[in-house]
Amino acid sequence: MDFPVVRNISELENRSEFIVKVKTIQDDSQFILNGIPLGQRKQVEILKSYKGKLKTGEKIMIIERTFLF
Numbered sequence: 001m002d003f004p005v006v007r008n009i010s011e012l013e014n015r016s017e018f019i020v021k022v023k024t025i026q027d028d029s030q031f032i033l034n035g036i037p038l039g040q041r042k043q044v045e046i047l048k049s050y051k052g053k054l055k056t057g058e059k060i061m062i063i064e065r066t067f068l069f
Contacts, residue, residue, distance in 0.1 A: 013051070016051060016052075017051075017052055018049070018051060018052035018053075018054055019049075019050040019051040019052065020046050020047075020048065020049050020050065020051075020052070020054055021046075021047045021048040021050070022044035022045060022046055022047060022062075023044060023045050023047055024042050024043070024044055025042075025043045025044060025045050025059060026042065026043040027040065027042050028040075028041040028042060028043065028061075029041055031063045037066050038063065038065065038066060039063040039064050039065045039066045040063065040064045040066070041061060041062075041063050042061070042062055042063075042064060043059060043060070043061050043062075044059070044060060044061075044062055045057065045058070045059050046058045046059075046060070
């Protein structure tokens with residue numbers, strides 16, 4: 001899978017559905033798909049939402065991408 005690399009903060013803001021400040025609640029495990037590690041799965045709590053409809057105090061699951069070279 002290829003992901004576009006943004007060139008500046010404005011491009012990042014335009015491409016992002018959500019921009020939030022979070023804290024990790026639980027570090028679950030490696031997220032593996034078809035035997036390939038794609039990242040670390042974490043449960044996080046939203047501390048502040050700058051863009052998008054996520055609300056302060058909401059808990060969501062995210063995957064921190066693993067970059068393989």
